[in-house]
Amino acid sequence: NAGVTQTPKFRVLKTGQSMTLLCAQDMNHEYMYWYRQDPGMGLRLIHYSVGEGTTAKGEVPDGYNVSRLKKQNFLLGLESAAPSQTSVYFCASSYSAGGRETQYFGPGTRLLVL
Amino acid sequence: AQSVTQPDIHITVSEGASLELRCNYSYGATPYLFWYVQSPGQGLQLLLKYFSGDTLVQGIKGFEAEFKRSQSSFNLRKPSVHWSDAAEYFCAVGAQVPDSWGKLQFGAGTQVVVTP
Numbered sequence: 001n002a003g004v005t006q007t008p009k010f011r012v013l014k015t016g017q018s019m020t021l022l023c024a025q026d027m028n029h030e031y032m033y034w035y036r037q038d039p040g041m042g043l044r045l046i047h048y049s050v051g052e053g054t055t056a057k058g059e060v061p062d063g064y065n066v067s068r069l070k071k072q073n074f075l076l077g078l079e080s081a082a083p084s085q086t087s088v089y090f091c092a093s094s095y096s097a098g099g100r101e102t103q104y105f106g107p108g109t110r111l112l113v114l
Numbered sequence: 115a116q117s118v119t120q121p122d123i124h125i126t127v128s129e130g131a132s133l134e135l136r137c138n139y140s141y142g143a144t145p146y147l148f149w150y151v152q153s154p155g156q157g158l159q160l161l162l163k164y165f166s167g168d169t170l171v172q173g174i175k176g177f178e179a180e181f182k183r184s185q186s187s188f189n190l191r192k193p194s195v196h197w198s199d200a201a202e203y204f205c206a207v208g209a210q211v212p213d214s215w216g217k218l219q220f221g222a223g224t225q226v227v228v229t230p
Contacts, residue, residue: 004157040123042204042220043158058217090157100146100165100208103218105157 001026004106006091012112013081021076021109023091031094032074033058033103034066036087043090049074081113116141116207120221127195128229135190135224137205146208147188148218149179153201161203164188175199200228 007022023032030051035043035058045058049068063085065077074093078085089109094101117140127133139145146165150158162173169181179190188205202225206218 040222042118042222043218044220045217048217092158100163102148102160102163103158105150105159107155107157 003027004091004093004104006089006106006109008109009107010110012114013078014114015082017081018077018079019081019111020078021089021091021111023074023076023093023106024072025074025091025093025104026072027093027095027104028071029093029104030071030096031101031103032068033092033094034064034074034076035090035092036060036085037090037108038087046076046089081111083113085111086113087111116145116209116219118205118207118219118221120203120205120224122224123222124225124227126227126229129197130194133190133192133195133199133226135203135205135226137188137190137221138186139188139205139207140186141207141209143209144183147179147181148206148208149173149177149188149190150204150206150220151175151201152204152223158204161190195226195228197228197230200226202226 004025033048034046047066049055052071055066067075091106092103094103119138148163149161152158164171164181202223205221
């Protein structure tokens with residue numbers, strides 16, 4: 001099993017450009033999450049999904065959109081990138097509900113917006 | 115809403131010495147508590163978690179943590195540190211209410227450096 005994979009690993013964008021980050025998991029997990037990690041701030045939840053076809057806002061959703069058309073994939077989109085979105089993005093997944101479930105993380109995508 | 119504080123941004127410890135990382139949380143009820151570790155250039159990996167029962171929790175890689183309700187703390191410990199324990203450690207808290215399931219609040223992290 002590959003676990004949670006993220007594509008791409010690294011990307012440089014110019015301000016105003018758009019891009020999509022792809023997260024895939026092969027563990028048949030219901031829940032998927034997108035976080036951003038910034039120095040001194042830990043991880044902050046951007047959006048999450050509790051199942052195929054559903055998405056919800058997290059702590060810092062502005063400037064991002066997500067889609068979960070297939071259970072195994074969770075896409076994060078930046079429609080018009082801004083320097084403030086320079087960050088490391090992590091995707092995670094967990095089995096069903098309950099709050100006590102372990103989240104499994106991907107290796108991250110490092111994004112630089114110039 | 116829940117929140118997490120990791121008071122120590124950076125800790126340096128000698129190999130073979132003991133390690134304790136502090137975590138304080140704020141939440142109105144008993145939370146779910148987690149410790150994750152992030153090695154350089156990697157994603158996060160769960161070390162251990164607490165949600166009920168015995169307040170001393172054993173995890174992987176020889177780590178343990180103790181939940182102290184009176185102090186709102188969930189400190190992580192390891193008796194003897196190995197060089198491979200150099201990493202960043204994150205404490206996280208989750209709420210036990212259904213509409214908050216899975217929505218973890220992470221601390222800012224503690225960077226651990228291990229010296230020979």
